[in-house]
Amino acid sequence: xxxxxxxxxxxxxxxxxxxxxxxxxxxxxxxxxxxxxxxxxxxxxxxxxxxxxxxxxxxxxxxxxxxxxxxxxxxxxxxxxxxxx
Amino acid sequence: xxxxxxxxxxxxxxxxxxxxxxxxxxxxxxxxxxxxxxxxxxxxxxxxxxxxxxxxxxxxxxxxxxxxxxxxxxxxxxxxxxxxxxxxxxxxxxxxxxxxxxxxxxxxxxxxxxxxxxxxxxxxxxxxxxxxxxxxxxxxxxxxxxxxxxxxxxxxxxxxxxxxxxxxxxxxxxxxxxxxxxxxxxxxxxxxxxxxxxxxxxxxxxxxxxxxxxxx
Numbered sequence: 001x002x003x004x005x006x007x008x009x010x011x012x013x014x015x016x017x018x019x020x021x022x023x024x025x026x027x028x029x030x031x032x033x034x035x036x037x038x039x040x041x042x043x044x045x046x047x048x049x050x051x052x053x054x055x056x057x058x059x060x061x062x063x064x065x066x067x068x069x070x071x072x073x074x075x076x077x078x079x080x081x082x083x084x085x
Numbered sequence: 086x087x088x089x090x091x092x093x094x095x096x097x098x099x100x101x102x103x104x105x106x107x108x109x110x111x112x113x114x115x116x117x118x119x120x121x122x123x124x125x126x127x128x129x130x131x132x133x134x135x136x137x138x139x140x141x142x143x144x145x146x147x148x149x150x151x152x153x154x155x156x157x158x159x160x161x162x163x164x165x166x167x168x169x170x171x172x173x174x175x176x177x178x179x180x181x182x183x184x185x186x187x188x189x190x191x192x193x194x195x196x197x198x199x200x201x202x203x204x205x206x207x208x209x210x211x212x213x214x215x216x217x218x219x220x221x222x223x224x225x226x227x228x229x230x231x232x233x234x235x236x237x238x239x240x241x242x243x244x245x246x247x248x249x250x251x252x253x254x255x256x257x258x259x260x261x262x263x264x265x266x267x268x269x270x271x272x273x274x275x276x277x278x279x280x281x282x283x284x285x286x287x288x289x290x291x292x293x294x295x296x297x298x299x300x301x
Contacts, residue, residue, distance in 0.1 A: 010205075023263065050224055053226060054238070054289055055285070057230055065123045082151035
């Protein structure tokens with residue numbers, strides 16, 4: 001009955017679909033419903049932006065770090081030994 | 086020091102590298118170590134108690150990789166094959182060290198809502214039940230990328246349960262595809278998504294707390 005007043009997707013449901021949406025895993029109908037919800041819901045647009053920004057920020061955590069020299073040396077020994085060296 | 090890190094995204098890109106490794110090409114091996122070793126250490130730390138145990142596990146993984154590279158059939162990418170080995174060794178080591186990680190540790194368990202239900206209007210609300218009580222506050226984007234906030238994101242990831250942590254590390258930190266992550270962790274598509282969803286939701290809640298504390 002509240003559905004009749006707000007036929008739109010509920011935000012509490014939409015936030016649980018965000019990952020499937022970003023993964024392209026929502027079936028067409030659900031995807032359309034989700035996108036229509038975004039058109040009318042600034043709160044969920046902000047939420048989705050936050051998740052995207054978070055994923056981008058997480059990617060910054062993978063800074064390449066040089067491998068310690070003694071580790072490299074040890075691994076190289078193992079490599080040559082394994083190749084019959 | 087390592088040579089330019091090879092791109093390891095696809096099976097086709099892997100095969101010259103695999104051939105070079107089999108042929109004993111030192112530069113190829115160093116390139117592979119340079120591109121994977123730090124991520125392997127981060128990954129192993131999610132399972133074992135200490136940095137020293139993680140180092141052991143990662144080194145054991147390289148030993149298995151070198152022993153089995155001739156048998157690698159290219160049915161997964163090289164890195165997802167390597168992380169599959171790493172995951173098994175890390176879990177075995179964790180169990181031996183007395184950490185209880187059941188075989189099912191990577192499967193999702195009971196769920197929790199992505200967002201505290203108190204953030205939404207209650208079911209009794211006459212018109213907007215289940216809608217935001219108050220919209221989330223947008224994050225100042227530059228703040229998210231500060232060293233301090235990034236450190237919080239890293240800590241939040243480190244505190245996740247094993248399965249969630251493994252998935253979010255490989256997907257969001259290392260930037261792997263879902264297919265590779267499913268391969269490496271032996272997860273179904275659905276379970277991979279469930280774990281990713283829970284992990285991202287939890288980390289988001291931590292960021293919200295952090296950003297709110299910092300808000301003037």
